[in-house]
Amino acid sequence: MSLAVEIEFRLNGVVRRATVPADMSALVMLRDVLGLTGTKYGCGEGECGACTVLVDGACINSCLMFAVDCDGREVTTIEGLAADARVERVQRAFTAHGAVQCGFCTPGMVIQASRILAQHPHPDRATIQRGLEGNLCRCTGYKKIIDAVAAAADQT
Amino acid sequence: MTALERYVAPRALGEALELLRDGDVTIVAGGTDVMPQSHSGKMKFGRTLLNVRRIPELAGIGLEGDTVRIGALTTITGLLESALVRERLPILAEAADHFASEQVRNGATVGGNVCNASPAGDMLVPLIVLDATIELAAKPNGSVEARAMPLQEFLTGPGRTRRAAHELLTAVRVPLPPRGFVSRFYKYGTRPALDIAAISIGLGGVRRDGRLEKVRVVFGAVAPTPIRGAATERALEGRPLDAATIEAAAQAAHDEVRPISDVRASAWYRQELVRNMTRRLLEDVARG
Numbered sequence: 001m002s003l004a005v006e007i008e009f010r011l012n013g014v015v016r017r018a019t020v021p022a023d024m025s026a027l028v029m030l031r032d033v034l035g036l037t038g039t040k041y042g043c044g045e046g047e048c049g050a051c052t053v054l055v056d057g058a059c060i061n062s063c064l065m066f067a068v069d070c071d072g073r074e075v076t077t078i079e080g081l082a083a084d085a086r087v088e089r090v091q092r093a094f095t096a097h098g099a100v101q102c103g104f105c106t107p108g109m110v111i112q113a114s115r116i117l118a119q120h121p122h123p124d125r126a127t128i129q130r131g132l133e134g135n136l137c138r139c140t141g142y143k144k145i146i147d148a149v150a151a152a153a154d155q156t
Numbered sequence: 157m158t159a160l161e162r163y164v165a166p167r168a169l170g171e172a173l174e175l176l177r178d179g180d181v182t183i184v185a186g187g188t189d190v191m192p193q194s195h196s197g198k199m200k201f202g203r204t205l206l207n208v209r210r211i212p213e214l215a216g217i218g219l220e221g222d223t224v225r226i227g228a229l230t231t232i233t234g235l236l237e238s239a240l241v242r243e244r245l246p247i248l249a250e251a252a253d254h255f256a257s258e259q260v261r262n263g264a265t266v267g268g269n270v271c272n273a274s275p276a277g278d279m280l281v282p283l284i285v286l287d288a289t290i291e292l293a294a295k296p297n298g299s300v301e302a303r304a305m306p307l308q309e310f311l312t313g314p315g316r317t318r319r320a321a322h323e324l325l326t327a328v329r330v331p332l333p334p335r336g337f338v339s340r341f342y343k344y345g346t347r348p349a350l351d352i353a354a355i356s357i358g359l360g361g362v363r364r365d366g367r368l369e370k371v372r373v374v375f376g377a378v379a380p381t382p383i384r385g386a387a388t389e390r391a392l393e394g395r396p397l398d399a400a401t402i403e404a405a406a407q408a409a410h411d412e413v414r415p416i417s418d419v420r421a422s423a424w425y426r427q428e429l430v431r432n433m434t435r436r437l438l439e440d441v442a443r444g
Binding site for chain 2: 002003005022023025044045046047049052055058059060061063064065066068069071112115131133134135
């Protein structure tokens with residue numbers, strides 16, 4: 001049996017406690033311990049971005065982060081961004097532009113797209129592509145995803 | 157199954173160094189290497205998992221005299237956001253910009269990239285071009301002892317360094333390059349993002365009257381550690397940077413690297429890349 005550690009952190013604005021194995025990833029904790037399944041397990045090794053969350057405001061692959069390292073920090077998942085105006089704009093643009101195919105990469109794409117728009121309110125296509133370089137869409141629907149992010153930017 | 161018996165996340169360097177005296181400790185910061193390597197079985201946990209990410213002494217980038225001290229916990233994003241790094245150590249910023257993806261750059265640390273000691277480690281080539289030194293701390297008998305050594309000497313093979321089990325890498329120190337210093341970095345992968353370098357090249361030198369002096373050329377992913385290109389450096393040192401010198405240096409680079417063939421590239425292809433990209437980097441230096 002693996003070593004269990006108690007941690008406390010702010011998850012989507014609410015203080016949460018959890019007891020997690022020391023070697024567990026933040027992704028597995030979010031999905032299997034805390035039941036937040038909006039964050040997806042794609043590759044498990046930081047290549048695909050489906051597990052992107054915000055930690056202290058910075059986007060991170062939650063599969064590469066130790067769950068225990070969430071202790072004392074601020075973690076935001078796609079569920080916690082439902083009421084965020086920028087994220088909502090991105091979500092609407094994704095549906096309007098057909099940027100969701102199977103949908104598995106979408107939560108990570110939406111979080112990352114929102115980070116791009118936070119840093120570059122009016123990005124050109126190269127900036128959008130560069131910003132999404134850590135997010136894979138295995139349906140390969142990149143053109144529509146980039147169209148959607150550009151459209152979301154135009155609405156500001 | 158894990159052998160882990162203890163997890164600790166100290167908030168002071170001294171405490172971390174005391175824990176390290178146990179000798180069977182796995183150190184983690186961003187987790188971007190430790191997590192996948194432990195899950196794949198490539199790395200086994202020690203008795204203690206030591207999270208150093210909350211230790212303030214390991215954070216921050218600062219100028220100390222003529223040296224830039226980069227705390228081990230500096231993330232790759234931290235390098236990109238540092239005006240000091242962008243303005244005075246542009247080759248390091250350039251390599252940081254080619255590092256994985258934003259999500260990984262936000263977690264991965266300079267200290268972690270150095271201690272992971274990958275032959276293809278993205279930060280290693282520019283740091284060796286800049287003649288970086290690493291700082292190690294330990295607390296063997298109740299008081300903190302520090303030592304330093306050139307980064308190149310620290311790296312001994314894939315995943316292997318001269319760090320003793322009870323030591324912690326605390327910082328990387330980079331001397332400010334002299335006036336007239338020019339540098340270039342190139343990394344080849346099959347896509348721009350998230351790829352492990354098939355080869356990388358860093359070069360630096362002081363430009364004077366159309367010549368390069370104090371030339372340093374470093375190749376990544378062509379040997380068990382990043383290596384200095386001694387023959388390439390000799391072909392360039394003090395010579396007019398004209399077409400003949402560039403061609404001779406590119407050929408010397410091709411001839412002195414001894415890469416292996418693996419999933420990323422064949423040895424033949426790596427050597428061709430080294431020749432052609434060394435030439436391209438030098439032509440770029442010669443132009444501007």
